[in-house]
Amino acid sequence: METQNFKFETVAVHAGVEPDPSTGAIMTPIFATSTYVQPTPGQHKGYDYSRTANPTRTALETSIAALEGAQHCLAMSSGCTGTDVLCHSLNAGDHVVSVDDVYGGTSRLFRTVWSRHGIETTFADLANQDLKDFVRPQTKMIWIETPTNPLLKIIDIERVVAQAKKLNPRPLVVVDNTFASPYFQRPLELGADVVLHSTTKYLNGHSDVVGGAICFNGKELKEKLHHIQNSIGGVPGPFDAWLVLRGIKTLALRMKRHEENAKEIADMLEKHPKIERVLYPGLKSHPQHEIAKRQMGGFGGMITFFLKGNLETARGFLEKVKLFSLAESLGGVESLIEHPAIMTHASIPAEMRAKLGISDTLIRISVGIENVEDLKKDLLQALG
Numbered sequence: 001m002e003t004q005n006f007k008f009e010t011v012a013v014h015a016g017v018e019p020d021p022s023t024g025a026i027m028t029p030i031f032a033t034s035t036y037v038q039p040t041p042g043q044h045k046g047y048d049y050s051r052t053a054n055p056t057r058t059a060l061e062t063s064i065a066a067l068e069g070a071q072h073c074l075a076m077s078s079g080c081t082g083t084d085v086l087c088h089s090l091n092a093g094d095h096v097v098s099v100d101d102v103y104g105g106t107s108r109l110f111r112t113v114w115s116r117h118g119i120e121t122t123f124a125d126l127a128n129q130d131l132k133d134f135v136r137p138q139t140k141m142i143w144i145e146t147p148t149n150p151l152l153k154i155i156d157i158e159r160v161v162a163q164a165k166k167l168n169p170r171p172l173v174v175v176d177n178t179f180a181s182p183y184f185q186r187p188l189e190l191g192a193d194v195v196l197h198s199t200t201k202y203l204n205g206h207s208d209v210v211g212g213a214i215c216f217n218g219k220e221l222k223e224k225l226h227h228i229q230n231s232i233g234g235v236p237g238p239f240d241a242w243l244v245l246r247g248i249k250t251l252a253l254r255m256k257r258h259e260e261n262a263k264e265i266a267d268m269l270e271k272h273p274k275i276e277r278v279l280y281p282g283l284k285s286h287p288q289h290e291i292a293k294r295q296m297g298g299f300g301g302m303i304t305f306f307l308k309g310n311l312e313t314a315r316g317f318l319e320k321v322k323l324f325s326l327a328e329s330l331g332g333v334e335s336l337i338e339h340p341a342i343m344t345h346a347s348i349p350a351e352m353r354a355k356l357g358i359s360d361t362l363i364r365i366s367v368g369i370e371n372v373e374d375l376k377k378d379l380l381q382a383l384g
């Protein structure tokens, strides 16, 4: 169905989803097939081998592209595969400028894998520092994540894009939109070239898939990036594609509830005497609250806070929560809590973590869609 003229909630339910022509099934079938029969050599219906394309995956790609306002989307086997495919589009000798406070796996890929293939990355605090102070003639990609992970800094996408556009050659501006989801932020509309998602998180929303996606405009970029993905092979299976497509149908409802709950919890934590500081883009005290208000439609469901005390205080608190599950990842319907220094960001060298401010008392929560009173009670009892 053409969904261009519909609003987000409608697009989320309908984009990419056509009744199956052979049976009328309203839901996209899981096309569990590796190959497709050809009536004569070289003639087919757009599908010849499932690494190259698969109809369930096509439906998912159409859906995510519509949500991001992109011409094209490529669904990936994970968010990291999306990052990897984009790195593969660079050449040895090229240079990347990345936000310093990026997802640990992104940082690890830049620092420990691509550095060995001649691609150097400079990490910069683009919330407080200027892109132009870090670029070189070889800079071919700018990597923005906003809100960042775990410090929830907000990067002004339009400002970075304006600076990147002045450069020659003009680098690709990529925005990791995993934390906001397209419901709250659409970076292509702000001038970015590529949007990356870990669909593992909010897009799927039910903590039962690892997946990724990249979205962009232009035929040339489509051919280049699809060629790379098809050559290296990081594709999601049809069942995973189907699960994410199913998850997306309730994205708008979920994001709204994640945010409502997060706002209330952030307010409660900010007033609590055992908490030193709360970072949530929706709080007036957040250093980039005004930018968040301008570039996002809402502030999301992630909250970071610093406990008063030390590592033992943090450990005690994390052992006492009952409803919040102590686990990595985020963006599912259930609430999660974690300790970035020991868990999600352990792959970041200790001195880099210290410089960023990822301390032993830093806690990150992914607020789920449960009843907020139950969530608040759980945090309060654990704070004691």
Ligand SMILES: *Cc1c(COP(=O)(O)O)cnc(C)c1O
Binding pocket: 078, 079, 080, 081, 103, 105, 106, 145, 149, 176, 178, 179, 197, 198, 199, 200, 201, 210, 211, 212
């Ligand atoms: C999880 C995550 C990734 C990596 O995605 P995977 O699906 O785990 O490979 C990238 N960016 C952000 C912001 C993430 O949270």
